[in-house]
Amino acid sequence: MKTDKHIYLAPFQGVTTYTFREIYSKYFQGIDKLFTPFFTSVHKTNTLAKRGRDLEFQYQNKIEVVPQILSKDASEILRFANYCHDKGFKEINWNLGCPYPRVANKKRGSGLLPFPNEIDDILNQIDNDLKLKFSVKCRLGYFSEDEIFPLIDVFNKHKISELTIHARIGKQLYKGEVKADVFEKIIDLCNIPLVYNGDIFTSEDFIKFDNNFKTIDKWMIGRGLLRNPFLPAIIKNMEVPDKENQKSYIYKFVTDLYLSYLKKMNGRPHVINVMKEYCSFLSYSFNNQQKVFNLIKKTKSPEEYENAVAFVFDTFEWMGNETLKN
Ligand SMILES: Cc1cc2nc3c(=O)[nH]c(=O)nc-3n(C[C@H](O)[C@H](O)[C@H](O)COP(=O)(O)O)c2cc1C
Known part of the structure; x- marks a missing residue:
C-alpha cells in the first residue's frame, strides 16, 4: 500500500551545499528530507569539527537533514555516525553509489558493489554500535545490474532504515537509460523501505514510475529538481505560480x-x-x-x-x- 508521496533532495557534491539547501527550502515546497553531499576522509574528530555549518543543523527550514558518508572503513563510518548522533542527527546515509573511477577504483562508492561479502563485513562491524538510523544509497551494481540481487540479500540481514537505489550501474555514470525493470524486480525481494532515484525530470516521468512501481512511495530527485525547483511541488499537486x-x-x-x-x-x-x-x-x-x-x-x-x-x-x-x- 502506498502512503503519501515522500520526496527527498538528492545530494550533489558542490551544488546542494548548506547554503543551497537553506535557500532552496525557504523558497520551494514539497521536499521531505535533505541529504548532504558526501563527507569523506573523516578519520579524526577535528576534521569533522572543521567542516563547519554542514554538520551543525539537523533541520533546515524544519526539514530533516541527513549527513552522508563515503567510506569503506567500518571504524570511520562508526566515528562519523557517533559524531552525527552527538550533534543530534537522527540518520546518516552510506554512499555506495559514487561512480567516478578515482573513487570506484579504490572500492569506494559504487566500486564496492561487486563485493557483497565486504559490504556484509562492514555492516556486521557497525550494526550493533549504531545509535542512529543508518540508510544506504546505491546503484544496481558497478559492472552489471545483476550485482544488486546478492546485495539485496546482504542488505536484508542488517539494520538499514531505508535503501535508495539510483537505477543505473556505476559504469554508466549518468548516461543511458535507467533500468526501471530491474528496480521493479527488487521491490518484492527487499525487506527494507525502498526509495527510487533516477531520471525524474517532469511530472510525466514521475507518473510513469509511480504507475510501474506498485509499493514505492519514497522518491529521491536530483537533476530534475535542480533544473526546475518547482518539480516536487508540481508532483505533489501543490499550488505553484503560473x-x-x-x-x-x-x-x-x-x-x-x-x-x-x-x-x-x-x-x-x-x-x-x-x-x-x-x-x-x-x-x-x-x-x-x-x-x-x-x-x-x-x-x-x-x-x-x-x-x-x-x-x-x-x-x-x-x-x-x-x-x-x-
Ligand atoms: C555533479 C554531481 C554530484 C553528485 N554528488 C553526489 C553525492 O555527493 N552523493 C550522492 O549520493 N550522489 C551524488 N550524485 C548523484 C545524485 O545524488 C543522484 O543520485 C543522480 O543524479 C541520479 O538522480 P537524478 O536522475 O534524479 O539526478 C551526484 C551527481 C552529480 C551529477
Missing part, C-alpha cells in the same frame, strides 16, 4: 542564493563558479538551454555574471516542467 510568475520567483531565488554565497564566502570570486555550476542545471528550464548556459558560463567577474543572469531572465522563456530532457 509560468510568468514562476520566472520572476526563480529569479528572486537565484539572486538570493548568489547573495547568500557572496556573504558566506566574503565576496570571493569562487562564488560565480558555484553559481555557474548550479546554472548549468537551471539552464535546461529555459527555451534555449545551450545559449543560456554559454552566456552564464563565459562570465569572468561578479558584475559580468550579474548582467548575464539579468539578460537571461529578461530575454529567454521559462519553460519549467516542459523542459527538454537532455
Whole structure:
C-alpha cells in the first residue's frame, strides 16, 4: 500500500551545499528530507569539527537533514555516525553509489558493489554500535545490474532504515537509460523501505514510475529538481505560480542564493563558479538551454555574471516542467 508521496533532495557534491539547501527550502515546497553531499576522509574528530555549518543543523527550514558518508572503513563510518548522533542527527546515509573511477577504483562508492561479502563485513562491524538510523544509497551494481540481487540479500540481514537505489550501474555514470525493470524486480525481494532515484525530470516521468512501481512511495530527485525547483511541488499537486510568475520567483531565488554565497564566502570570486555550476542545471528550464548556459558560463567577474543572469531572465522563456530532457 502506498502512503503519501515522500520526496527527498538528492545530494550533489558542490551544488546542494548548506547554503543551497537553506535557500532552496525557504523558497520551494514539497521536499521531505535533505541529504548532504558526501563527507569523506573523516578519520579524526577535528576534521569533522572543521567542516563547519554542514554538520551543525539537523533541520533546515524544519526539514530533516541527513549527513552522508563515503567510506569503506567500518571504524570511520562508526566515528562519523557517533559524531552525527552527538550533534543530534537522527540518520546518516552510506554512499555506495559514487561512480567516478578515482573513487570506484579504490572500492569506494559504487566500486564496492561487486563485493557483497565486504559490504556484509562492514555492516556486521557497525550494526550493533549504531545509535542512529543508518540508510544506504546505491546503484544496481558497478559492472552489471545483476550485482544488486546478492546485495539485496546482504542488505536484508542488517539494520538499514531505508535503501535508495539510483537505477543505473556505476559504469554508466549518468548516461543511458535507467533500468526501471530491474528496480521493479527488487521491490518484492527487499525487506527494507525502498526509495527510487533516477531520471525524474517532469511530472510525466514521475507518473510513469509511480504507475510501474506498485509499493514505492519514497522518491529521491536530483537533476530534475535542480533544473526546475518547482518539480516536487508540481508532483505533489501543490499550488505553484503560473509560468510568468514562476520566472520572476526563480529569479528572486537565484539572486538570493548568489547573495547568500557572496556573504558566506566574503565576496570571493569562487562564488560565480558555484553559481555557474548550479546554472548549468537551471539552464535546461529555459527555451534555449545551450545559449543560456554559454552566456552564464563565459562570465569572468561578479558584475559580468550579474548582467548575464539579468539578460537571461529578461530575454529567454521559462519553460519549467516542459523542459527538454537532455
Ligand atoms: C555533479 C554531481 C554530484 C553528485 N554528488 C553526489 C553525492 O555527493 N552523493 C550522492 O549520493 N550522489 C551524488 N550524485 C548523484 C545524485 O545524488 C543522484 O543520485 C543522480 O543524479 C541520479 O538522480 P537524478 O536522475 O534524479 O539526478 C551526484 C551527481 C552529480 C551529477
